[in-house]
Amino acid sequence: MRRFIENVHVGVVGAQPAAFRWRGSRYVVRDVLGHWRERRAWWSGPAARAVLTGAGPAASGGLDLGASLPLAEEYEVWRVEASRRGSELVGVYDLCHDTGIQPDIGAWRLLRIAD
Numbered sequence: 001m002r003r004f005i006e007n008v009h010v011g012v013v014g015a016q017p018a019a020f021r022w023r024g025s026r027y028v029v030r031d032v033l034g035h036w037r038e039r040r041a042w043w044s045g046p047a048a049r050a051v052l053t054g055a056g057p058a059a060s061g062g063l064d065l066g067a068s069l070p071l072a073e074e075y076e077v078w079r080v081e082a083s084r085r086g087s088e089l090v091g092v093y094d095l096c097h098d099t100g101i102q103p104d105i106g107a108w109r110l111l112r113i114a115d
Helices: 046-053
Strands: 002-007 009-013 016-022 025-039 076-082 090-098 107-114
Touching: 016 076, 016 090, 016 107, 025 090
Parallel strands: none
Antiparallel strands: 002 107, 009 016, 016 025, 025 076, 076 090, 090 107
């Protein structure tokens, strides 16, 4: 398994990925193998930074890290079988759909490729 955190452009049908563009190549999704949610690394988010730097609500002495600084946001992961356009070689890719970055449309990233 190789790990990545790279932005990709994803075309969706309904709510699931149908194709994606990565490093200049277009990949067509052949099958969706799985779909789940993962929690964001809370220790690297805005709430943790506010606590560590003394900025934000925690600086006033309270620990009200409610809706403005969420600790445990989730993102969707789609495990897909896909092949490069024009190729029959199929790989397994984990694509992350993160609506926390751009709530109206979300952002897609490539997380992992199974070898």
